Amino acid sequence: MAMFVHLTPAVNAARIRRSGIRAVSHGRDVARSRGLYCFPVLPSYTLTHQWLRELARHGRPRGLVAVHIRLPDDEPVTVGRYYRDPATVTAAEAVRRVAAVTDPRGWEVFVPRTVTKREVHRIRAVSQVTGWRYLPDAHGRPPCTCFGCRVRGEYGSQRLRQRRPHPLDGPAPASSVLLRRIAAAGTPGDPARLTETLRLFGMRRRGPLDQLVHLADHPAPEVRAALVEAVFRWKAPGVGALLQRLSQDPDAKVREAVEWATPDPQP
Incomplete structure (x- = not known):
């Protein structure tokens, strides 16, 4: 059996003990399968928990805990350095590859399924100041x-x-300025001008969603994808319904934008 560590907010510990770890994160493979990220247990405590400070940057409530999971040696997983094409191997081979790397910082293992509670070996506290931030060697x-x-x-x-x-x-221009730019882009509107204006809208904490929702019907898929990236952070009524609608978009790039924008509570 191969042993891995999954880092998750402490508030999830009780639920994980009851029902295991849900498959909520998106993999980096072509299929964008759902599962969870983890890292092999190595002799080095720092390397094993290297992702902690980077994950903690994104506002994890009440700190993180380490969930040790045991997987069958022949369990199919993906392994590789972050933001690079991962290789599909067995769990045992993933441990071997990571352990053989001279500098395994930034490596990750992805399990493309839910982990059951029987596969959870233990949950324990972990030092909250372990690991790197931003990227390895960023200091x-x-x-x-x-x-x-x-x-x-x-x-x-x-x-x-x-x-x-x-x-x-x-500082992003005022919403009124950006709305005038959208109106000046014409009907249905120049895609390049609209995507740039939506990029600036995405820099704002909120905006007039009701005056942008018509862009969900724009014939250019890059505009619809830019709309997703502009509004998904906004805490405004109707954002969820808009993202749900665009998740069924006929263009794959728009659907991928919605998947990317959907927050993963357990990286």
């Missing part, structure tokens, strides 16, 4: 402050943006 590098990299509400983020403003980002 000493100037952090990126672009909209895609920064985490809203992160400690010290406002001072960091003021000290190192990003040339491509900045």
